Amino acid sequence: MTNIGIVGAGVAGLHLGLYLRQQGIETTLYAEKNAEQQFASRIPALVARVGHTRERERQLGVNHWDGGHNEFNNMNFHIPGEHPMSFTGHSVDPLIAVDMRIYLGRLQEDFAARGGHVVVGLTKASDLEALSEKHDLLLVATGRGGITELFPVIEEDSPYTQPQRWISMGLFTGIRNVEMNAYVTFAPGQGEIFEFPIYSFAPNITGLGIESIPGTAFDAWTHLRYEDDPQAFNNGLLELLREYAPGTYSRIDLEKFGLTRPLDLMQGGVTPAVRKGYATLPNGKQVIAIGDAHFGNDPITGQGANTASRMAFLIGEEISTNQVFDEEFARRIEQRVRAYAAPIAKWSNAMLGQPEQHMIDLMVGAAQNQGLADEFARFFEKANEAWDSFGSAEGAAALMAKHGYQPAPAPAPEAEVTIEPAIHLTSATDPRPRAAEPEAVAA
Ligand SMILES: Cc1cc2nc3c(=O)[nH]c(=O)nc-3n(C[C@H](O)[C@H](O)[C@H](O)COP(=O)(O)OP(=O)(O)OC[C@H]3O[C@@H](n4cnc5c(N)ncnc54)[C@H](O)[C@@H]3O)c2cc1C
CATH class of the missing domain: 3.50.50.60 (FAD/NAD(P)-binding domain)
Structure with missing residues (x-):
């Protein structure tokens, strides 16, 4: 046997x-x-676990958390900047987040x-x-x-050969979750912010985290140690949310906002x-x-x-x-x-590197075309198919054509480029290697 x-x-x-x-x-x-x-x-x-994983959990009989308030299928994307843009894509099956x-x-x-x-x-x-x-x-x-x-x-x-982001993610109180909604901010030149409801040891908890590009304001916050100064840690995060994720900030109760416990934070980098x-x-x-x-x-x-x-x-x-x-x-x-x-x-x-023109076209298209917004959300759901559209100009063009969307002509290559709505390419990444950082997760 x-x-x-x-x-x-x-x-x-x-x-x-x-x-x-x-x-x-x-x-x-x-x-x-x-x-x-x-x-x-x-x-x-x-x-966050997507539909196909949840289906396997049902097959295994370990879907213990189904039907709670920790599910979401509205994926709200926000790109801040001079001309901010936002769109909401809908995944077919709700995702779920459990501690x-x-x-x-x-x-x-x-x-x-x-x-x-x-x-x-x-x-x-x-x-x-x-x-x-x-x-x-x-x-x-x-x-x-x-x-x-x-x-x-x-x-x-x-x-x-080095982490391209420094990560600080944890569990927070004082954010009003909107049922079935998660929020992702792509802040050009800074990094990303993620927010979603999560089932944990206490009710009404929000998972919130930042991935930072080295040398940025995001980076400065992701390196703050909570134990050194909890107030500075919470306030620093509030500042970033106010500027870069105003939708999240608007749902915060300032009196109640904060990391739940020191153990509810992970910080580190992944190569x-x-x-x-x-x-x-x-x-x-x-x-x-x-x-x-x-x-x-x-x-x-x-x-x-x-x-x-x-x-x-x-x-x-x-x-x-x-x-x-x-x-x-x-x-x-x-x-x-x-x-x-x-x-x-x-x-x-x-997604960690400098976005190519067709990738920007897809995101700008998603902000103007609901079909593309849903496709964008479903990249996260059917990730093995995302590269078909994201990986080449032809793939992106086929997806945009499917939804009747025609991107604006690309700007001249040597220009300092600002796409409308603005994604400012010249500030958009080039994370510098960070030689001596530890690989992974201790706060
Ligand atoms: C901040 C953050 C956010 C994430 N968000 C998502 C997300 O939204 N969706 C998603 O799908 N993935 C997400 N991931 C990735 C996900 O957590 C990992 O890809 C996943 O956990 C990998 O599972 P694994 O079983 O391969 O490894 P792990 O989850 O790392 O498990 C490895 C296990 O092996 C044990 N172990 C290690 N060394 C030894 C040893 N020598 N002997 C015995 N045991 C050992 C560890 O204790 C651990 O329990 C995220 C990761 C991070 C860091």
């Missing part, structure tokens, strides 16, 4: 573990934390209740060979750091990296990377958990229909995962 080991109990490890248990496959999760420790930890991310500490802890409990084995503790790279002897197949689902070094970075798919999807251990056995360990993206497009879940089903399907887990098996999985995840990585990486 097949016996599988998975190192790491994030979305990738848990969705795969739960899938395999549904097929009756013996599965062991090597988890850094038990469920209680997970509930009590620092928030690791602010995650990942609660989500992961609960799914780990589900996995154990369904006969999955959980071994708690940090696995070292040097443990992998011995672990692989205990299982027919071992998978590494440890996220972006640590033992993922086993899987070399594929340089041609990984254009950045996007596409890695080889498997490695051969000295004993000849294959170990397969899944989730961020294979495709680790900056969260700008909010796809990592959704992609990890998709990978889990794809790999689960292969495991449950095969008995031989050799290099050919590993290579086939890598190809299937790449076909799905590589366009998502390209889109995420493009």
Whole structure:
């Protein structure tokens, strides 16, 4: 009988573990934390899960948070500037946001209740060979750091060697959520602001965060340590919201506004990296990377958990229909995962860089054409298809034509360009590398 080991109990490890248990496959999760420790930890991310992930959760029977007030399908985009523009696109299925500490802890409990084995503790790279002897197949689902070094970075798919944004995201009180609405601000030259309702340990909580381009006002705030001066931290954020996200600011009750608790904040940077999807251990056995360990993206497009879940089903399907887990098996999985995840990585990486003209045309078009606004929102929902339209002038033109939208002629290339409504290209990015910053998440 097949016996599988998975190192790491994030979305990738848990969705795969739960899938395999549904097929009756013996599965062991090597988890850094038990469920209680997970509930009590620092928030690791602010995650919105889209329709296809929610459908898999229903299949796994772990859709515990359906029907709450933490869902949204109106995606409100705002681009501030001299001539600000805004548009609202509607996703087909509502997204949902649940505090990942609660989500992961609960799914780990589900996995154990369904006969999955959980071994708690940090696995070292040097443990992998011995672990692989205990299982027919071992998978590494440890996220972006640590033992993922086993899987070399594929340089041609990984254009950045440093984080392109510094991230500060957390849980806040004092923002009036509008039912079924989320808000995304793309502030040219500064970074992005995300706001959505989220299910957490207390009611009426808002997930709010900023991704900053180095050297900007956003950057100065994202580096503030809450513990040093909570008032300065909250006030600094209010200032940025007032200037760049006035819609969010207008819903704030100044008396009640603030970070909920120090542990409800994550700060850090992500170097996007596409890695080889498997490695051969000295004993000849294959170990397969899944989730961020294979495709680790900056969260700008909010796809990592959704992609990890998709990978889990794809790999689960292969495991449950095969008995031989050799290099050919590993290579086939890598190809299937790449076909799905590589366009998502390209889109995420493009969103971090200088926007090309067709990308600006798409956004300007979305502000004037509801069909395009909905398509834009659905990029987040069907991320593997976003690159078809976002990745080339031809793809963008086809999408705009489908909705009867004709972009204004492009300005002369050497001009300092201000598109109407204004996206000021010359100030629009070029994040400088930041050599000595730590990779990831401690406040
Ligand atoms: C601020 C932020 C916002 C985000 N927003 C979104 C979003 O809106 N939508 C979305 O889909 N994605 C989002 N993401 C990305 C998402 O969080 C990740 O892509 C996703 O969690 C990856 O899942 P994973 O299981 O591969 O890795 P992880 O979630 O990182 O899980 C890895 C697990 O492995 C454990 N582990 C690590 N090392 C070891 C070890 N040596 N031994 C044992 N266990 C180990 C860790 O404790 C952890 O539990 C966001 C990320 C951030 C940082």
